[in-house]
Amino acid sequence: MTDTAPYTLGDLATEVRSKNAGPFWLTIEAFMPDEAAYRIADALVTPELISELYRVPSASLRIFRIPDLNVVKVSLPRPVAQGSVFDRDIHAGQHHVPLATVEIRECES
Amino acid sequence: MKEPDSVGILVPSGMLGAGFHPDTITRGISLGADVIAVDGGSTDSGPYYLGTGTAKTTEQAVRRDLRILLAAANEAGIPLIVGSCGTGGTDAGVHWVAAIVDEICAEDGLHPTIAKIFSEQSAERLAPELARGRVHPLPPSTELDASTLTRCAHIVGMMGHEPIEQALRAGADVVLAGRATDTALAAAVPLMRGMPPGPAWHAAKIVECGGQCTTDPRAGGVFARIHHDGFTIEPLDPNAACTPASVAAHMLYETVDPFTMREPGGTIDVTDTSYTAIDDRTVLVEGSRFEPAEQYTIKLEGAAITGYETVSFTGIRDPKVLRAIDVWADLLRKTLTDRVDTVLDLRAGSWAADLRLYGHNAILGDLEPAVSPPREVGVMLLVSAGDQQTATAISKLANPLLLHLPLPTMTYLPSFAFATSPAHVDRGAAYEFVLNHVVDVDSPTELFRLEMPETRR
Numbered sequence: 045m046t047d048t049a050p051y052t053l054g055d056l057a058t059e060v061r062s063k064n065a066g067p068f069w070l071t072i073e074a075f076m077p078d079e080a081a082y083r084i085a086d087a088l089v090t091p092e093l094i095s096e097l098y099r100v101p102s103a104s105l106r107i108f109r110i111p112d113l114n115v116v117k118v119s120l121p122r123p124v125a126q127g128s129v130f131d132r133d134i135h136a137g138q139h140h141v142p143l144a145t146v147e148i149r150e151c152e153s
Numbered sequence: 154m155k156e157p158d159s160v161g162i163l164v165p166s167g168m169l170g171a172g173f174h175p176d177t178i179t180r181g182i183s184l185g186a187d188v189i190a191v192d193g194g195s196t197d198s199g200p201y202y203l204g205t206g207t208a209k210t211t212e213q214a215v216r217r218d219l220r221i222l223l224a225a226a227n228e229a230g231i232p233l234i235v236g237s238c239g240t241g242g243t244d245a246g247v248h249w250v251a252a253i254v255d256e257i258c259a260e261d262g263l264h265p266t267i268a269k270i271f272s273e274q275s276a277e278r279l280a281p282e283l284a285r286g287r288v289h290p291l292p293p294s295t296e297l298d299a300s301t302l303t304r305c306a307h308i309v310g311m312m313g314h315e316p317i318e319q320a321l322r323a324g325a326d327v328v329l330a331g332r333a334t335d336t337a338l339a340a341a342v343p344l345m346r347g348m349p350p351g352p353a354w355h356a357a358k359i360v361e362c363g364g365q366c367t368t369d370p371r372a373g374g375v376f377a378r379i380h381h382d383g384f385t386i387e388p389l390d391p392n393a394a395c396t397p398a399s400v401a402a403h404m405l406y407e408t409v410d411p412f413t414m415r416e417p418g419g420t421i422d423v424t425d426t427s428y429t430a431i432d433d434r435t436v437l438v439e440g441s442r443f444e445p446a447e448q449y450t451i452k453l454e455g456a457a458i459t460g461y462e463t464v465s466f467t468g469i470r471d472p473k474v475l476r477a478i479d480v481w482a483d484l485l486r487k488t489l490t491d492r493v494d495t496v497l498d499l500r501a502g503s504w505a506a507d508l509r510l511y512g513h514n515a516i517l518g519d520l521e522p523a524v525s526p527p528r529e530v531g532v533m534l535l536v537s538a539g540d541q542q543t544a545t546a547i548s549k550l551a552n553p554l555l556l557h558l559p560l561p562t563m564t565y566l567p568s569f570a571f572a573t574s575p576a577h578v579d580r581g582a583a584y585e586f587v588l589n590h591v592v593d594v595d596s597p598t599e600l601f602r603l604e605m606p607e608t609r610r
Contacts, residue, residue: 065409067196067454067586068293073405098520104293108411113401119409121293123520127199128459128585129505129537134199138516145522 053088054144056081062140067126070136071119072143082114084148089116097142098123118143156347159380161186162339162356163389166373167363169193169218169235169250170210177374177389178225184376188342189226191218192335192361193250194237196454196586197407203241204306204456204584208249210240215250220257223327227263232321234328234338241456242309242332244273250329265326268605270316272309272331274453276302278600279592287593291452294589301587305455308588312451313417314341315597321345325605332454334416335361343379354421355441356384358414359403366403369393383439385431395436397428417452417597419445448593451600455588460505460537462580463548467555468570470529477560478530482508484561485554492550497543504538504547532569541579548577 054060058075065071074089076082086109091102100120108117124130133139163181165173169191181189194202198209208215219235226233239246247269254267280299282288288297302308309332318341320328330338339357344350356377364372366386372393377386386395404411404423414421422442429437474481486508493499509515511531534551538544555576557566594600 063407064197065407066589067200068291068589069409071405071407071409075402097522106409110405110411113398113405115402115405117405117411125585126196127201127583129462129535129583130507132507132509132516132518135197139520141517142520142522 051148052144053085053146053148056084056148057144060140060144062136062138064122064126064136065119068122069119070122070139071117072140073115073117074143076114076116078114079111082111082116085116086111088146088148089118089143093146094118094120094143097146159378160188160343160346160348162343162360162377162379163189164339164360164363164375164377165189165191165218165222167192167361167365168195168210170214171363171373172214172218173373174390175221178221180389180391181374181376182225182229185378186229186231186376187346188232188234189222190234190236190338190341190360191222192237192338193235194240194242194246194332198240200456200584200586203243203309203454203586204458204582206239206241206243206245206307208239208246212253216253216257219250219253220261223254223257223263223265224261226326227265232326232328232342234317234330234341236330236333236335236338238329238331241307242272242330243307244271244331247271247329247331254327254329266324266606267327267329268320268323268325268603270312270320270328270330271602271604272312272333272600274308274310274600276305276308279308279453282592288453288590289450289593291589291591297588297590301457302455304457305587306458306584308453308455310451310453310592310600311417312601313337313597314344316601316603317341318345319598320603320605323603323605331601334452336416339377348379349381350419350443351421351441352379352382352384352438354416354443355423355426355438356386358421359386359400359438362403362406364388364390364393365406366400367393367395368399383437383441385435385437387435394434397430397436400436400438401428415446418449419443449597450591451594452591453588454586456584457587458582459585460539460583461541461544462583463536463541463544463577464580465534465536465548465551465555465577466572467532467576468529468572469532470570471567472526474560474567475528475530476526478510478513478527481558481560482510485551485558488554488558489547489551493547496550497546499538499543504536504543506537506547506551507535509533509535537583541581545577545579552576
């Protein structure tokens, strides 16, 4: 890995995705390609980071770390109820972007 | 009846009307399917479909899928189960699918025994349950207020497998169910034939979205065989594969918690489940558990009208405006509010407007991480009011602003790019999901109404 390229979690991951988990929750998953990448994602995704990116209290978050699949999964209450006047992402299909665009500054090897 | 060694489930697609290749069904039948199960609905496309009792899918697509499924089920002598009919699973949705089934049967000379199961609930039926403390919120919601029940345009309860099993035992060949859990459709026949609940429920969860659990989500149908120690799963498209990772990963999809999932009668637990490839496209799943709950509960879904909406759209390309697009948007909001106050005699809080800058930060709003100025912006103004005339009137007040509003520094009136004439479209009633609650029941079937003809059996 070069130390010059700006590198994000989305660049490192096979896929970062988000979706509704019912009308009142949204869930985000980072699928990492291997164990080394998983370790980076695992270290990066903290309650503090998610709370800051998504402006939700960290107590309302649920983070699941699944090394068998090299996946980190985050579930949080939807910022606005699905389909309400201020909901701009009915399926919550684009809400992975704040997490996917976080820069990875240090790569542990 | 003697218990079989295994039960095969054919799921043709993730949703009725999504389409599938006819070979999918031929292959599933040849693998020994004991039931065809397909989901007809979801909350995922939003509250409109439940609120209006109308379907997301087009009638022709549903008709095409049903024609193939009815013929295959009839020929193989196995039941066809459709759940959450008409997207929202309202009574109107069940009637809508039933009318299509009746027409196909008449045209194609089929004579199945058809059961309809209705899951719509009235506020009057539920209010006493609420008063008795038998309605409970699910996170992140709070205690239910009785007035919320009466506000709902439609309320449905999500049935488990029991009402479906009741219809099958009464001799139904085709079961058209109102709102049901996605898993209940596929779990009903395996459970009825004595398969253990852990593998039956877990398999039902894995197959509910069709090809999502395969290496090619576009592949469509899947086939699961449930036996006494676990289940196997494979795609019905010979070019697709199930791998241990693709099957295990499906527990992540649209779930809050990937290890446990609540059903009406208990909880699926896959914490200790193992996934093993038995060939290059079939996976064996073992160790899934089902923990019965102390209290059987039915989840409620309800959609209420939030208001009537009008949407307007304009485009901005001028870099001078785009460099100060947030200033422009703030000015538009303030000017519109002033105009509404001056011209329309509206109570504060009786209307709302959401100004969305597509190309800038419409989708993520305050969460948007990028900051560079956009090349062009699509401006959507969504207005909500207590009636359609008011929403339209507010949008007409906004029209000249969306066309000409200058930045504070400009000494002239710019003109922006309306995409259509008129620039607004009335959307009619808009809905919101307002229930995220369960109700305790004494019997799994008490909230559901089975309707079917007398059978010869």
